[in-house]
Amino acid sequence: MPSSEFVLITILACGLATWLSRILPFVFLKKFNLSEGVLEFLSFVPVAIMSGLWFSSLFVQHLGHLPSLNVGNLLASLPTVIAAILSKSLLVTVLVGVISLGLLNLFLAH
Amino acid sequence: MNDRLDWQTGVKDSLPIVFSYITIAMAFGIVGKAAGLSVLQVVLISAIDFGGAAQFVLVTMLAAHSGLWAIVVAVFLVNSRMILMSTTLAPYFNGESMLKNILIGSFVTDESFAVGMNKLTQTDGRLSFPWFNAANLMSYLVWVAGTYAGAIIGDLIPNPEKWGVGFAITAMFIGLLYLQMIADKSIKFGIQLAVVVFMLVAIYFGMIFIPGNLLVLVATIAGCFFGVVIKHAFQ
Numbered sequence: 001m002p003s004s005e006f007v008l009i010t011i012l013a014c015g016l017a018t019w020l021s022r023i024l025p026f027v028f029l030k031k032f033n034l035s036e037g038v039l040e041f042l043s044f045v046p047v048a049i050m051s052g053l054w055f056s057s058l059f060v061q062h063l064g065h066l067p068s069l070n071v072g073n074l075l076a077s078l079p080t081v082i083a084a085i086l087s088k089s090l091l092v093t094v095l096v097g098v099i100s101l102g103l104l105n106l107f108l109a110h
Numbered sequence: 111m112n113d114r115l116d117w118q119t120g121v122k123d124s125l126p127i128v129f130s131y132i133t134i135a136m137a138f139g140i141v142g143k144a145a146g147l148s149v150l151q152v153v154l155i156s157a158i159d160f161g162g163a164a165q166f167v168l169v170t171m172l173a174a175h176s177g178l179w180a181i182v183v184a185v186f187l188v189n190s191r192m193i194l195m196s197t198t199l200a201p202y203f204n205g206e207s208m209l210k211n212i213l214i215g216s217f218v219t220d221e222s223f224a225v226g227m228n229k230l231t232q233t234d235g236r237l238s239f240p241w242f243n244a245a246n247l248m249s250y251l252v253w254v255a256g257t258y259a260g261a262i263i264g265d266l267i268p269n270p271e272k273w274g275v276g277f278a279i280t281a282m283f284i285g286l287l288y289l290q291m292i293a294d295k296s297i298k299f300g301i302q303l304a305v306v307v308f309m310l311v312a313i314y315f316g317m318i319f320i321p322g323n324l325l326v327l328v329a330t331i332a333g334c335f336f337g338v339v340i341k342h343a344f345q
Binding site: 001002004006007008009010011012013014015017018019021022023024025026027029037039040041042043044045046047048049050051052053054055056057059061062063064065066067073076077080081083084085088089090091093094096097098100101 | 163313325
């Protein structure tokens, strides 16, 4: 972890950015409207960023070369995806994911 | 759910949020503690950043020693859907003062937004400040308290990484991704799936030349453009 000063500054800066994206539409919307195109672009953000964060945990970066696989995370993702589809519950998905990687760690260590 | 819009009904209507929040907030507390943050830092993140998935992004990037601006932009992008939700909600509070509008905006979440949209179907398209504010504040208090409880529990688990706890964040993103894909009826499932596949290819090949903390950002912006293009191509 970085220094506690850096962590605190980051928490505050992120808090400000988050707060502004929450309240500015309330403040400005009486005067302006976001264009259709911007709204459409924003509608893809959740799916794109969630999958991006997931996929970047499946690989190990070697700049200048193709990445190698993070085998534990890749294998644990399979039961986790199935749990998400079957349960539609965030809690169950997280539990299945953690237990899957925990079990894999046991096997991979032996 | 009925058509009453006083604050007591707001508290009652927020109970489903409360139950789901306790567990996720506790998971966040445990994960934040496992990543190496103090109990105070973990609770501050929930109290100041109050952003669900964005908080998991924040902790992951802090642990990876990412730069300040990379973290702020990533958190902003994850939370940029709040702009959409606030934009949708604002017209219902047009008659209220600016201060009340800012209060509603400050504490709005995916879940209170969803409950609010559901309430509209019961009230002939009306919302009230006392009702929405009560639902928002209940969610906030439970979120912060649950985080504290999780961080305390996390303190008691030795060597949590060995038990796969670090994967909780990735599992959470997988769960959030799937729930988002089936809940967002404005974009066809096939198009969302195409964006996911695009992201896999973009992340894999992007790893060759874009440093890790910038990659998700660059790939997300490319993924959104890709989504807009194929949405129009298949209409």
